[in-house]
Amino acid sequence: MTDNQETQPDVSQFCPKGDVLVIGEQILGDLQPVTLELLGAGRILADKMGQPLKCLIMGHNLGDIPQRLIEYGADEVFVADSPELHVYRTLPYRRVVCDFLDSLSAPPHTCLLGSTTTGRDLAPRIAAHFETGLTADCTELDIGPYEHKSKVDPTKIGLYPNCLYAIRPSFGESLKARILGPWKNPQMATTRPGVMVPNKQDPNRQGKITPIPVNLKQEDFRLIVADTVREISKGVKLTEADVIVAGGFGLGGPEGFDLLRELAAQFENSAVAASRKVVDLGWIPYQHQVGQTGKTVRPKLYIAAGISGAIQHRVGMSKSGIIIAINKDPDSPIFKFAHHGIVGDCNQVISEMIKQLKAVKSGKGVEAVVGSH
Amino acid sequence: MSSGLNIFVLVKQVPDQGSKAGINPDGTIDRAKAKRMLNPFDRFALQAALHAKKNYGGKVSAISMGPPPAVEILLECLEHGVDDAYLLSDRRLAASDTLATAFALFKTVAHVGKPDLVFCGLQTTDGDTAQVGPQLAERMGLPQITYCEDFSIEGNKVHGRRIIEGGYQKVVSEMPLLITVANSYHPLEYKSFRGAWRVQRLARNEEELKKYIHTVDLDLVGADPERTGLKGSPTIVAATEKVGEIGGNCRMHEGQSIDHLVKDVVKETNLAQFMTV
Numbered sequence: 173m174t175d176n177q178e179t180q181p182d183v184s185q186f187c188p189k190g191d192v193l194v195i196g197e198q199i200l201g202d203l204q205p206v207t208l209e210l211l212g213a214g215r216i217l218a219d220k221m222g223q224p225l226k227c228l229i230m231g232h233n234l235g236d237i238p239q240r241l242i243e244y245g246a247d248e249v250f251v252a253d254s255p256e257l258h259v260y261r262t263l264p265y266r267r268v269v270c271d272f273l274d275s276l277s278a279p280p281h282t283c284l285l286g287s288t289t290t291g292r293d294l295a296p297r298i299a300a301h302f303e304t305g306l307t308a309d310c311t312e313l314d315i316g317p318y319e320h321k322s323k324v325d326p327t328k329i330g331l332y333p334n335c336l337y338a339i340r341p342s343f344g345e346s347l348k349a350r351i352l353g354p355w356k357n358p359q360m361a362t363t364r365p366g367v368m369v370p371n372k373q374d375p376n377r378q379g380k381i382t383p384i385p386v387n388l389k390q391e392d393f394r395l396i397v398a399d400t401v402r403e404i405s406k407g408v409k410l411t412e413a414d415v416i417v418a419g420g421f422g423l424g425g426p427e428g429f430d431l432l433r434e435l436a437a438q439f440e441n442s443a444v445a446a447s448r449k450v451v452d453l454g455w456i457p458y459q460h461q462v463g464q465t466g467k468t469v470r471p472k473l474y475i476a477a478g479i480s481g482a483i484q485h486r487v488g489m490s491k492s493g494i495i496i497a498i499n500k501d502p503d504s505p506i507f508k509f510a511h512h513g514i515v516g517d518c519n520q521v522i523s524e525m526i527k528q529l530k531a532v533k534s535g536k537g538v539e540a541v542v543g544s545h
Numbered sequence: 546m547s548s549g550l551n552i553f554v555l556v557k558q559v560p561d562q563g564s565k566a567g568i569n570p571d572g573t574i575d576r577a578k579a580k581r582m583l584n585p586f587d588r589f590a591l592q593a594a595l596h597a598k599k600n601y602g603g604k605v606s607a608i609s610m611g612p613p614p615a616v617e618i619l620l621e622c623l624e625h626g627v628d629d630a631y632l633l634s635d636r637r638l639a640a641s642d643t644l645a646t647a648f649a650l651f652k653t654v655a656h657v658g659k660p661d662l663v664f665c666g667l668q669t670t671d672g673d674t675a676q677v678g679p680q681l682a683e684r685m686g687l688p689q690i691t692y693c694e695d696f697s698i699e700g701n702k703v704h705g706r707r708i709i710e711g712g713y714q715k716v717v718s719e720m721p722l723l724i725t726v727a728n729s730y731h732p733l734e735y736k737s738f739r740g741a742w743r744v745q746r747l748a749r750n751e752e753e754l755k756k757y758i759h760t761v762d763l764d765l766v767g768a769d770p771e772r773t774g775l776k777g778s779p780t781i782v783a784a785t786e787k788v789g790e791i792g793g794n795c796r797m798h799e800g801q802s803i804d805h806l807v808k809d810v811v812k813e814t815n816l817a818q819f820m821t822v
């Protein structure tokens with residue numbers, strides 16, 4: 173065994189400092205909030221290394237989006253504009269990103285995308301193409317040193333001063349793992365929507381806007397998008413409600429929502445919400461959906477009736493003030509993050525809750541309707 | 546397409562986190578002791594593959610990479626009606642990240658044949674990345690439909706519906722194609738009596754079983770070991786840390802009559818503070 177202290181190889185070539193690149197996301201001209209969040213997180217990483225923050229945005233007729241990206245923290249915005257990029261499609265978008273990265277004299281140090289249905293579709297293809305590391309669904313990002321000691325590959329032993337720390341929950345959220353990919357730039361990560369904090373928009377911020385070429389090939393058109401349907405919310409003020417009463421599959425049918433509406437009516441500034449499953453079943457319109465592909469809400473009180481608490485639902489509501497969950501299954505995942513759990517049939521529990529709240533309002537008090545022991 | 550579709554479904558065996566067995570105090574998993582199961586997301590992929598076969602004709606092969614006990618989930622797939630199965634098992638695969646896994650699976654797929662359709666689960670409950678499917682598609686040079694909730698096939702074209710933020714997309718793709726199936730797809734049907742019986746009979750005869758479950762290693766599928774395992778993985782887990790459950794401890798109310806359960810919660814959370822006056 174050689175003494176590694178003496179003969180330590182030079183590992184500085186592995187992940188030298190470089191740009192931080194955010195791959196932005198818009199759907200039909202609607203700039204996605206996760207992109208602004210990534211610019212906030214990316215700005216911190218770039219400043220830590222003393223490097224510029226860049227952003228690549230793809231689409232067609234993007235209007236003021238590039239300028240807005242600058243106002244939210246980008247130093248330079250690269251714009252790929254083509255009718256073929258109007259809606260997201262894996263292969264054309266992949267082609268533009270790969271060509272763009274290939275055209276650079278040095279790869280960015282870090283490349284970030286959102287953990288959205290688009291980001292999680294695109295990022296793995298880019299990482300596989302460049303054979304570089306990608307960490308999914310991060311909740312924290314940082315830059316820091318890493319000392320590699322494993323002797324499996326002696327050429328890699330050494331101190332890496334500027335690694336991307338990609339931190340994410342693992343094993344069903346009970347552990348946090350710090351994942352590194354220091355062997356190669358770009359080091360890639362996707363981050364969960366709603367987690368990173370965007371900077372305040374600064375209309376005076378200056379930056380450069382650079383168009384980039386789009387050269388698609390025949391094989392990029394093997395898949396076509398026939399229709400993109402976005403059910404933009406109108407009328408339901410979920411994001412502004414103080415109290416949300418939400419229902420899931422455990423309600424047993426659309427009638428369950430009548431009861432939830434009656435419960436919601438007992439509260440000031442309240443709204444009714446739902447899980448995706450019951451929206452898909454047509455029990456209630458999409459505008460009421462909370463979660464990864466619905467709305468992110470943060471009410472003071474969230475009552476979840478017959479909702480299992482799947483991760484895609486949780487990410488949309490876990491920051492609520494008080495979470496009361498009603499579920500007949502005591503092992504339901506929702507009880508892992510709710511504050512109060514009631515084990516029982518949700519329709520019975522909700523009816524009882526309405527009864528008691530009405531009693532409170534009429535001044536009778538809960539005692540009047542609940543027999544003493 | 547008279548000869549029918551060649552359909553692959555990729556499945557992984559994962560630790561059963563519902564069971565307390567093999568969960569270390571620090572939150573990590575002792576894979577030798579943990580209970581094992583078919584990745585729950587792969588049940589939707591399996592159902593999609595079986596639907597494709599039932600509605601459009603063809604053959605389904607299940608493919609998995611993992612240690613020898615993963616044979617259990619391949620038996621389960623056979624019970625549900627897949628035609629044959631392949632297990633890539635090799636010590637040199639230990640510590641593979643998604644890129645290394647996708648590479649090894651790519652080589653295995655090429656060894657098995659030329660698929661028209663490859664189905665993957667949306668994600669695994671242990672890796673939890675949703676990356677292996679698209680990375681495999683990249684290696685194979687295929688188009689992909691991720692987050693696919695439903696699909697139908699007309700001629701050589703697959704019509705699919707995929708989830709996006711705030712809605713959905715309808716897409717049409719040529720085959721060959723890779724699809725990752727969302728958990729809003731139809732749940733896996735119960736195994737048929739015939740399927741279960743067939744597998745029971747097979748399992749009694751090792752020689753006979755080998756005709757249906759093929760175990761392969763890196764040399765056989767021609768995968769460069771340098772590109773798999775720890776060496777072929779661009780990412781490493783540098784540190785793990787136990788975190789408390791989000792939102793802290795849930796105060797459980799159960800076992801009493803409903804009026805009392807509700808009364809306790811109404812009082813403890815002071816629900817009256819949120820009420821209309």
Ligand SMILES: Cc1cc2nc3c(=O)[nH]c(=O)nc-3n(C[C@H](O)[C@H](O)[C@H](O)COP(=O)(O)OP(=O)(O)OC[C@H]3O[C@@H](n4cnc5c(N)ncnc54)[C@H](O)[C@@H]3O)c2cc1C
Nearest residue numbers: 420421422447448463464465466478479480485500517518
């Ligand atoms: C890409 C993607 C995006 C997604 N986006 C979202 C999203 O934005 N929002 C979202 O919500 N989901 C989303 N999902 C779906 C998510 O994974 C879950 O499938 C969904 O949240 C489950 O809805 P649920 O809890 O109503 O139903 P289930 O998971 O079926 O849960 C029903 C619950 O009700 C309980 N129950 C049954 N009967 C009763 C009774 N009588 N009384 C009390 N309890 C009862 C059961 O114990 C169970 O816990 C997404 C999935 C994917 C793949």
Ligand SMILES: Nc1ncnc2c1ncn2[C@@H]1O[C@H](COP(=O)(O)O)[C@@H](O)[C@H]1O
Nearest residue numbers: 555610665666668669672674675676677
């Ligand atoms: N070891 C494996 N063997 C077979 N398929 C796998 C394996 N790992 C991942 N997959 C497939 O890729 C999907 C996504 O996995 P992951 O990227 O780990 O979340 C899974 O649902 C499987 O279909």
